[in-house]
Amino acid sequence: MRWSKTFIPTVREAPSEAEIISHKLMLRAGMIRMLSAGLYIYLPLGLRVIRKVENIIRGELNKKGGQELLMPILQPRELWEKSGRWNAEELGMLTVENRAGREFVLAPTHEEVITDLVRREIRSYKDLPKNFYQIQTKFRDELRPRFGLMRAKEFIMKDSYGFDVDEESAGKTYHGMEEAYRNIFKRCGLHTQVVEADPGAMGGGMSHEFMAVADVGEDVIVCCSKCGYAANKEAVAKNSSVKEGKPCPECGEPLETRHGIEVGQIFNLGTKYSKSMGAAFLDAGGEEKLCVMGCFGIGVTRTVSAVIEQNHDENGIIWPPGISPYRILILPVNITDAPSMDLMEKTYEKLLNSGMEVLLDDRDVRAGIKFKDADLIGIPLRITIGQEKAKSGIVEIKNRRTGEQIDCREEELIQKLGGEQWTLKK
Ligand SMILES: Nc1ncnc2c1ncn2[C@@H]1O[C@H](COP(=O)(O)OP(=O)(O)OP(=O)(O)O)[C@@H](O)[C@H]1O
Ligand SMILES: [Mg+2]
Ligand SMILES: [Zn+2]
Known part of the structure; x- marks a missing residue:
């Protein structure tokens, strides 16, 4: 997909109503x-x-x-x-x-x-x-x-x-x-914790909740970082020995309070x-x-x-590969440079043909904006096409999560991306 054709209205500042x-x-x-x-x-x-x-x-x-x-x-x-x-x-x-x-x-x-x-x-x-x-x-x-x-x-x-x-x-x-x-x-x-829960309005017998541990979570859970034991608010209210600092009922490790x-x-x-x-x-x-x-x-x-x-x-989202909107972002630094454009089109074509979901930042905006937006939207792999390296057919691959970066010849790109290191690593 070409960025110029889709609709990704990025903004620098979030509106004030957004709290989290x-x-x-x-x-x-x-x-x-x-x-x-x-x-x-x-x-x-x-x-x-x-x-x-x-x-x-x-x-x-x-x-x-x-x-x-x-x-x-x-x-x-x-x-x-x-x-x-x-x-x-x-x-x-x-x-x-x-x-x-x-x-x-x-x-x-x-x-x-x-x-x-x-x-x-x-x-x-x-x-x-x-x-x-x-x-x-x-x-x-x-x-x-x-x-x-x-x-x-x-x-x-x-x-x-x-x-x-x-x-x-x-x-x-x-x-x-x-x-x-x-x-x-x-x-x-x-990362989720499974906790025993109260069936509430649904009625019936047993129930469990899947809690994603996060500071902004509205639910309080008491859990053990060693064995994975976890209990929710209601379970904690019923049992006074399940609370922060008390030994985990399964392994004895001190329990911790978390939000989920x-x-x-x-x-x-x-x-x-x-x-x-x-x-x-x-x-x-x-x-x-x-x-x-x-x-x-x-x-x-x-x-x-x-x-x-x-x-x-602090720069933006880091998508886990499995649910990322695209797997790869191609970022040409200078869209007025002919060799860069050739290499960009070739790379784009090749990745699409190999079945990868690619977003191509073909916008006519400053490179600084493209780099900022790339980090913001968080595609796992970025392929940068710079003017100097493009002359010799070289692109840069960068991992959004680890920051790891390597040069790669265009001809070797598919092989490189097919390897464990660049496609699967979080
Ligand atoms: N208002 C909501 N907005 C977005 N997702 C929701 C909302 N309410 C419930 N969900 C999601 O739907 C799932 C199943 O619904 P369920 O009836 O268990 O929700 P719930 O227990 O009423 O949720 P909560 O306690 O957060 O209000 C929840 O686990 C939650 O992920
Ligand atoms: Mg629920
Ligand atoms: Zn434990």
Whole structure:
């Protein structure tokens, strides 16, 4: 992609409403723009990152047998009355009325719709287990939307719903999802702690949260840096021996307090919704049973914020390669120099042909601005084409994270980039 053709409106100073680093950097790097409080436009660069996260999620969930579908955001009131959640304050539901006076909700979550589908379509134990998921916009009328994509009114969530014949099978689904989540966050370049959680408004039995450790996190967790044990606020409140300085219950090391961003949560729901919504099936003996359910969420857009909180320096974002909007940035220092332009076009062509995602900074702006923007938008590898070295067909490769830099002959570029050192290193 040529920078001049796409739309990456970088700015030097973040608007004053941005309080935390990820929000500032997303605005400055031209990834997002605000429409009004808690409502954001995802610009081309931001959307590329979101799509990468989504595709990592798809890959890991499909491996676990997940089936992707897509459910409506606008949902009739009757369904929510059936589950008993029409008046659930804590969900922040926004309700609307149509011209005929019928009431709807802009869904904050989708248990009602999926359970109703299963009620209508699934009859027998032979049809189970099923694990459905979608990547869909959610609406929550947050009282204090803040921190950019971290706490928005409209955001993208991946939500999965498991339907099993019994608790044992549901337990397997639960652990499979926990494993998938660990892989997803790892591939996104995010360091997370899994903590036991309170099921809250979702109801049901067991729940765990995935917390991205970061100073700006709104959740407090107590954890052990040695063995990875972690507990959230509620668990800490229940057990006075789990607090900062006390020995870790698993290994004895002193516990530490950290802040975490909740990027995902998994729930074992039992039969709460299958009961209220009537999702039953016939078992092998012909007896009617209720589906045992689980629901599993990941905040896709919040994950992007959390990744930036954990991956940046004073100059800008440092994308983990797996979710970077582009893998390589080509930066010609002087676009009026003919040999540089030749080398630039050749390099661009070659990298595109080898299947790499490349951004070419062909803008007619000062080199200083290009270098600043390169660090700001954080593409893992930068290929600089300088006037002097271009004469002898040499480019510079620089690693955004480590700062490591080498010269490379244009002919050897693909081979060099194919090696471990330059493509995979964080
Ligand atoms: N307002 C929001 N903006 C962006 N992402 C959100 C928002 N609310 C929830 N999420 C994401 O969706 C995931 C699943 O939703 P869940 O119902 O568990 O959220 P939640 O526990 O209400 O979140 P929180 O406690 O932060 O309000 C969360 O783990 C989080 O990553
Ligand atoms: Mg949650
Ligand atoms: Zn420990």
